Amino acid sequence: MTFKRLxxxxxxxxxxxxVWGVYNRLAHGHQDANYGSYVVWGxxxxxxxxxxxxxxxxxxxxxxxxxxxxxxxxxxxxxxxxVGLVSLGAGLFQIWLDLGHLDRIWKVYLxxxxxxxxxxxxxxxxxxxxxxxxxxxxATRQPDSKALRVLMIVGLPLSLFVSGAVGALLxxxxxxxxxxxxxxxxxxxxxxxxxxxxxxxxxxxLFGSEEDPNRPKQLWxxxxxxVVLAVxxxxxxxxxxxxxxxxxxxxxxxxxxxxxxGRWWWSFWIxxxxxxxxxxxxVLLTPKWRHNPAVVGWMGVxxxxxxxxxxxxxxxxxxxxxxxxxxxxxFSDRRLTFEYAPSLMEWxxxxxxxxxxxxxxxxxxxxxxxxPKKEMA
Amino acid sequence: MPDMLEPKDALVRMHEDMKRALxxxxxxxxxxxxxxxxxxxxxxxxxxxxxxxxKLPPGVVYRPVLExxxxxxxxxxxxxxxxxxxxxxxxxxxxxxxVHATYTNEEGVVVxxxxxxxxxxxxxxxxxxxxxxxxxxxTYTAGLPGGFxxxxxxxxxDAFERTSPFEYGERRERVGEQSPIGNVRKCxxxxxxxxxxxxxxxxxxxxGRATYFGDANDPDSLVSELIALPNVMLLKEELGTKPxxxxxx
Numbered sequence: 064m065t066f067k068r069l070x071x072x073x074x075x076x077x078x079x080x081x082v083w084g085v086y087n088r089l090a091h092g093h094q095d096a097n098y099g100s101y102v103v104w105g106x107x108x109x110x111x112x113x114x115x116x117x118x119x120x121x122x123x124x125x126x127x128x129x130x131x132x133x134x135x136x137x138x139x140x141x142x143x144x145x146v147g148l149v150s151l152g153a154g155l156f157q158i159w160l161d162l163g164h165l166d167r168i169w170k171v172y173l174x175x176x177x178x179x180x181x182x183x184x185x186x187x188x189x190x191x192x193x194x195x196x197x198x199x200x201x202a203t204r205q206p207d208s209k210a211l212r213v214l215m216i217v218g219l220p221l222s223l224f225v226s227g228a229v230g231a232l233l234x235x236x237x238x239x240x241x242x243x244x245x246x247x248x249x250x251x252x253x254x255x256x257x258x259x260x261x262x263x264x265x266x267x268x269l270f271g272s273e274e275d276p277n278r279p280k281q282l283w284x285x286x287x288x289x290v291v292l293a294v295x296x297x298x299x300x301x302x303x304x305x306x307x308x309x310x311x312x313x314x315x316x317x318x319x320x321x322x323x324x325g326r327w328w329w330s331f332w333i334x335x336x337x338x339x340x341x342x343x344x345x346v347l348l349t350p351k352w353r354h355n356p357a358v359v360g361w362m363g364v365x366x367x368x369x370x371x372x373x374x375x376x377x378x379x380x381x382x383x384x385x386x387x388x389x390x391x392x393x394f395s396d397r398r399l400t401f402e403y404a405p406s407l408m409e410w411x412x413x414x415x416x417x418x419x420x421x422x423x424x425x426x427x428x429x430x431x432x433x434x435p436k437k438e439m440a
Numbered sequence: 441m442p443d444m445l446e447p448k449d450a451l452v453r454m455h456e457d458m459k460r461a462l463x464x465x466x467x468x469x470x471x472x473x474x475x476x477x478x479x480x481x482x483x484x485x486x487x488x489x490x491x492x493x494x495k496l497p498p499g500v501v502y503r504p505v506l507e508x509x510x511x512x513x514x515x516x517x518x519x520x521x522x523x524x525x526x527x528x529x530x531x532x533x534x535x536x537x538x539v540h541a542t543y544t545n546e547e548g549v550v551v552x553x554x555x556x557x558x559x560x561x562x563x564x565x566x567x568x569x570x571x572x573x574x575x576x577x578x579t580y581t582a583g584l585p586g587g588f589x590x591x592x593x594x595x596x597x598d599a600f601e602r603t604s605p606f607e608y609g610e611r612r613e614r615v616g617e618q619s620p621i622g623n624v625r626k627c628x629x630x631x632x633x634x635x636x637x638x639x640x641x642x643x644x645x646x647x648g649r650a651t652y653f654g655d656a657n658d659p660d661s662l663v664s665e666l667i668a669l670p671n672v673m674l675l676k677e678e679l680g681t682k683p684x685x686x687x688x689x
Contacts, residue, residue, distance in 0.1 A: 092577050092617060100499060100573035103564045163559015163574065163622030170539045170558060181562050182538035237679060238532055238568030386570040387523065387675075389506035394487070398499030398576060 067270065070425070074418040081415005087408045088160050097406040099398030101390070102382040106405040107157040109375040110413050112229050113258070114154030114420075115188065116251065116370065119226035120259015121147030122195060122218055129202055130215035135280045138435030139263070144199040145427050146262055151192050153420040160412060180235055184228040191225050194218050203431065226255035233377065241307070241318035241381035250299050254370065257292035260285050261366035266424060268360020272436045282359045286347040289366060293344050314384055321380040326402075330372045339369010379403055450649050453662050454639055461655035462637060467546045471629055472656040473640075474666040475522055476688040479650035482507055482520035489645035490524075493630065495605040497614065498578045502571075502627035503642050522651065524642065525550060525571040525627035526675060526683035533563040533572065542624070548684060549629050551608065554619035563624055568676050577614070577621040606632045629653070656684075 087095055098105035121143045127133040128140030159165060172189070175182040194214055201211040230251030233242035244250075264285040271278045304323075307315045322331050343362040352358045383401045385391055391401055405413075428434050461469050482505060490496065490503045506521040531550050534542050541556035542563055564572045581597040604611045607620075609632045614621055630640035638644070643653045654663035666672070667686045674683050 103561045167558040174539055176538055176540045178535045179538040236566055386568055387506060389508050390570055393504035393506045394501045396499045
């Protein structure tokens, strides 16, 4: 109980910081943001990719209960849907603030370009969000209805499509060899599943009910899944970077070197690999720790932080490599630089959105009675 | 050298070429730009002319001049590469736009619809030439001290910065969050000048007569002659973008 109160307190303080960030963004536009015309996408885009991935992954997990009726996950479907919905909201909020004209978002729906992967993704995520809301309502009111099963059947490929679309958003860009990877739309659904698993591990491990007899088994399955997906993730990473380096396309090599040895090397080696992958794998495979729900929950948090760093390590490096080398010195302006570090306002919005998401998960779970407490008949 | 073969001044001839081009239907024209890198002295006059013509704010630049120092002492030289929008025939920036805010107009120029652009900047990431920039709503005078009353202060300069350029023949004061603030901006071959029979600002300003402009569909035009030379090259041709800006090297 004390831990929960501490989480509430920290989240409220961070949320206030976030409110200042949002006010700054709305009052002064993009003037206090550090992205420019060369590193054109910053922290908010990276975090959109992250939160959208968590949302898709949570939906995939919800199908274990609401579609496939896996016994040990009984009762977790609604919780997974709620975590996914909240995560989607946090992602969409940040990407909305990233737009130059917030009031024109309706144009994507009514005057959208079907050829654009971005438009397809916006339509897909909107449909996906509505579907999650409908599924949550049905799962609450008519958990055994046929309509719910239909929604989950439709939603499963849709979750694969939307998470794949995020990969395609970057992958279709031939002018950025670091992003132009044919396997991106395949990798991203796997990343989404892994981040959804981590999110559920964190929520159930840290805030789940001790009365729920399925909780240890759920955490055990999620932990195993995390380890397996970490291995797959490492393989993707190795395949991606080794091929880029062997291929020796200068722009691509420069981007990979930026990730591995650039200004933010620690984000890759320490946050993404060590804290986000290796530590959780070691801990989750150690018998004395893997049965401790709190430890498993914290490993979920670490995996999520690792994924957030991984999304940043995909978005920024490709943009910090000049398309034409001499551009770095061609015109002097703070918006025309290939250096990027998020500004205080950008951090405020991202941390505030994250705090709001954590609060929404906790409050929603309590009000909607989403945490399974005892064995269901 | 084309100028030696051509008795008329290049600007005079390009104006004559332009008159013929403007007499045709827009879709029958194919505007191209040719930049002779051997003649470019790196004065950046084209960059500044473009900034002045289009009243570009801080961080927005349509035609930077890229400079490189090559060779090893004592055999050292500098080379310059002006880089406007390539106005690609196969532009990677237009299909990615989620709202059709950027497209190729009937004269073959890639344009922006400022009222349609939502400012997502996806097109910027798609351009292999970094030819697009975002208007963050900044001004050169913001934050400067106003000075004494008898000096020309911030207010006067700020008002000047906010007056409208005539991009796309439209009047747009830079006020609040109104477009083009919050939009992606790019070189448009000075379409508003072309409509009045004038060459793009960068062409008329070039002190070395290094930049040429005209209708490549007119076999008698100067640019048609130039792009048929063997020393013509295209930037990042391997990407298949088919630029309409040619370089003579």
